[in-house]
Amino acid sequence: MTAARSQPDGHVFLSYPQQMRAQAEVLRDRLDAHGVTALSSAWIQPGADWQKAMAESIRDASLCVVLISVHDPENREQQFETSQILEAAWSDPELRVAVVAPAVRAIPSALRHQRFVQYFANDEVGLDSWTSNPLVVEQFVDKVLLSAADAADDRGQPPPDDETIDQWRNRLVHVGRGDIPKEQRTQVLEQLRNDLEAASIGLGVAAAQDPQPVLNRGLLAESLGDPDLARSFYTLLKPTDFSEARPPAVESADIEYSRALASLEVSEYDEALAGFTRAADLNASLRGPADPRTVAAEYNAGVAAARSGKQDAAASHYERALDRAREGLGDHHTQTAAIAKDLAQIYTAKGRTADAVSLLQLAAEAYRLVAPEDSPEFAGVIDQLHRLGA
Structure with missing residues (x-):
């Protein structure tokens, strides 16, 4: 891990299918250990307008992490979240999106070719072994946080024309x-x-x-x-x-x-x-x-x-x-x-x-x-x- 670095402003939004809740919770715990709050539509308080709360949570995030299941890459329940992440990322060029998928071809086409998306192949982050190998999760967290923090550090610098x-x-x-x-x-x-x-x-x-x-x-x-x-x-x-x-x-x-x-x-x-x-x-x-x-x-x-x-x-x-x-x-x-x-x-x-x-x-x-x-x-x-x- 990098010893000292700035954290991305705002929280991280996690999008995942129900069958990957265990992996998402491991990731949430690791992010929390770094002082970064992770939110998800599944963790919205009961009784709230979950779709509105979810859309607001995505718009306020500094980083979105999308977990794609090896068994159900085109998860219908996750598609609405994906559409909201796309809307937010298109409107805010500072928002970063990290997609974790079993292979690039498994990434939904709406996300696959977007320039603001950073891909992580399943064989690199080992989604199926997250609960038994925290080091792999730690390496992933380090990468996505460094990416978002670097982007935040660069915001005040005027880029080339x-x-x-x-x-x-x-x-x-x-x-x-x-x-x-x-x-x-x-x-x-x-x-x-x-x-x-x-x-x-x-x-x-x-x-x-x-x-x-x-x-x-x-x-x-x-x-x-x-x-x-x-x-x-x-x-x-x-x-x-x-x-x-x-x-x-x-x-x-x-x-x-x-x-x-x-x-x-x-x-x-x-x-x-x-x-x-x-x-x-x-x-x-x-x-x-x-x-x-x-x-x-x-x-x-x-x-x-x-x-x-x-x-x-x-x-x-x-x-x-x-x-x-x-x-x-x-x-x-x-x-x-x-x-x-x-x-x-x-x-x-x-x-x-x-x-x-x-x-x-x-x-x-x-x-x-x-x-x-x-x-x-x-x-x-x-x-x-x-x-x-x-």
């Missing part, structure tokens, strides 16, 4: 445009414009080797509400020849998605629809059909189709997005609810009232569990149900 852009891009893309104060937003946009003017040639040449800096700048400009600036960055990526697998196929999918976003923002709906469709197909083959990025591309293809008046195409994309969201994120996730709500509007226009009501009830239940009681999303769904007489 590319890291700043990458961090803000992740936060804004997943959470929305209200996350950066107006003054900072103006400064960042000015910085991006200077980057484009001073280094567009160099960035364009470098994109064939490493498109990420260009991609991140475009995504950040998009999230900050400047689609024209975003479009200028995406244009630098157009000469890249994806057929030569350069950039790698995974980055090709991200670039296709980003170009489509820019097209959607400037009302080029047919181009956006084609781009999102390509991105969805690429993500499905590379990352899996239930990966959040596959879901997002499929959903936005539906948005583009709907805005261009292609209601049948919109319904098809929304239906695929909903099936994949329910598989990968679960029924009680805000993205699942948003897709169900938009598909319900298509069904209503087609006269499929019963199907629309069923989808709106699904969305209402999800928002009731994971959104504030006075959220406009929940209110909007209830209003639609009332209009349909449900």
Whole structure:
């Protein structure tokens, strides 16, 4: 163990299936020995609103540890907790997530490709032997606490420009445009414009080797509400020849998605629809059909189709997005609810009232569990149900 180090601010949230309660309690005891409080939805006081208390506990945590069972890697009861951890980590780049799994392939797809996740293979931490080998648990605790403490120590240090852009891009893309104060937003946009003017040639040449800096700048400009600036960055990526697998196929999918976003923002709906469709197909083959990025591309293809008046195409994309969201994120996730709500509007226009009501009830239940009681999303769904007489 490291003799002296700062502890992460806040508590640790433990997510685990019921069959791993014994291992979770061992881990909780070891964390407590280091002066770190560990909380879990299973340890919420009786009589409390456990879902609300669990969501608040995750949002207030400095570190989330997700234990995946070798016998039940896709545990349904744990999926809601996972969705809440994803929401919290997307909105707070300082939150660390440690996933302990029997193998990387056993990690739920929604978590598997996230940059904020740190993986620990079962053969390293020996979950099945935790109760009989405290030293293994001690080594794991040391690693996860060091990771969180190092992150806390670095918070006051300004990172290099590319890291700043990458961090803000992740936060804004997943959470929305209200996350950066107006003054900072103006400064960042000015910085991006200077980057484009001073280094567009160099960035364009470098994109064939490493498109990420260009991609991140475009995504950040998009999230900050400047689609024209975003479009200028995406244009630098157009000469890249994806057929030569350069950039790698995974980055090709991200670039296709980003170009489509820019097209959607400037009302080029047919181009956006084609781009999102390509991105969805690429993500499905590379990352899996239930990966959040596959879901997002499929959903936005539906948005583009709907805005261009292609209601049948919109319904098809929304239906695929909903099936994949329910598989990968679960029924009680805000993205699942948003897709169900938009598909319900298509069904209503087609006269499929019963199907629309069923989808709106699904969305209402999800928002009731994971959104504030006075959220406009929940209110909007209830209003639609009332209009349909449900």
